[in-house]
Amino acid sequence: MSFSDKLQAAWKASNSLVCVGLDPEPRKFPNGFRDAPGGIFEFNKAIVDATRDLVCAYKPQFAHYAAHGAEQQLEHTIDYIKATAPNAIVILDSKRGDVGSTAEQYAQEAFERYGADAVTVNPYLGRDSVEPFLKHTDKGVIILCRTSNPGARDLQDLHVGPGKMLFQHVAETVAREWNAAGNCMIVVGATYPDELADIRRRVGDLPFLVPGVGAQGGDVAKVMAAGRTAAGTGLVISSSRAILYASGGDDFAAAARKAAQDLRDSINAHRQAPVVSSR
């Protein structure tokens, strides 16, 4: 199945644009998970069990596993999602970017070792650094465009031509050139709704991965107004901390479920464009 079909199916099956970011921080885990061997996997498992009917995607953030030497728990987490939430897209958020021969190794890591459906990629090294990912047409390649952090402005907002900033150039390059097989997405932070709207105008229905709602402060109504497509989709909206650590107590899984449900409902309330009365 093409990546694009998988994504459509994930949106439809879940009736949701929500992605849960799996960014384990053991010091925030409830007792019993914090110092337990395999605690990261067990925590993730509980989150997946509590949310799988509410989300279209899971997004493990690589750094949170690499810092703790928990690659095997990352593998187990992805295996568990595949086994129990087969419609959900698994996005390995590792923001890879390297020269062609090395990018081949990263593609092998993401798609073969971890079995992810999609991977995030940094565009700074240009097309040949993205090509080894693109050729996996059944996999998603999610290219950083306008990130959610304050420093996004430093390089991404530089003017690279009359009335065109670097992030706009990246968005157009992805839509026009890199997306030939239809397996690209771009990352656009929820914290910049004006930029989100601008990018949507430039790239048609290209799907966006949108981090930055929740802990980073992005506003759901603004994101939806700025970024949704005519079909009411086009967005995979990711929240991590606000779901994972909604409670630090024994009720963390129930609290995570409620946070994911509230986010889904709040998004779904804005999936249709407002009806303009013709009277």
Next chain:
Amino acid sequence: MSFSDKLQAAWKASNSLVCVGLDPEPRKFPNGFRDAPGGIFEFNKAIVDATRDLVCAYKPQFAHYAAHGAEQQLEHTIDYIKATAPNAIVILDSKRGDVGSTAEQYAQEAFERYGADAVTVNPYLGRDSVEPFLKHTDKGVIILCRTSNPGARDLQDLHVGPGKMLFQHVAETVAREWNAAGNCMIVVGATYPDELADIRRRVGDLPFLVPGVGAQGGDVAKVMAAGRTAAGTGLVISSSRAILYASGGDDFAAAARKAAQDLRDSINAHRQAPVVSSR
């Protein structure tokens, strides 16, 4: 010791600007290493044993470990370098780049888990994505500027102001702002000597990590003429495949030693500026 002092000491102790890139590709290993458990570490160990008196640095490329699930062998490799080549700088070449809270996790990975002396970082996300690395003033932060691959042109050569391309802006930003603690380097590919010379003029004595000699075709004489500082240093020149796989037979370690020695000697022949006769 500051990173800058460590680097100076490494250059001096080895009388070398050579960095060996540790990019294990098991299918290129000699018999006996290829399918052996721990073969990646054993191969690296043999390379380190054969080259430690000839080099100022080792640079394990993260993708080549991640693709094979060989993080533990990467840890062992770095431990082994620390124990047996204490003057050499260990550069974790992982090209990290993520929002601040995640970048903290990557800094923990590079400097605590792996104990690297320096890490490569992608500047696309801006200053706050680099800050968590910079604050480790005893560690090196090596920022991608003009990479060695053909696609480097796609984004890095975009004009971001009158007569200024993105990579030039990055170089100046690092030299002027990010290098306040003196622990920055930038990556400039050997394959672009004109750009190398241009960047050297812009950033004074900021040290460069220079990949792309050897298999990628960069020319040592041109690199030295374009990039060395008045002190005859300023460069960490990295070669991977041309050293590691100089021979695929049982003599691979001796062949690697010879390749490293030839590279060192060829670089050292160009470390002093040509003497202009005053007659």
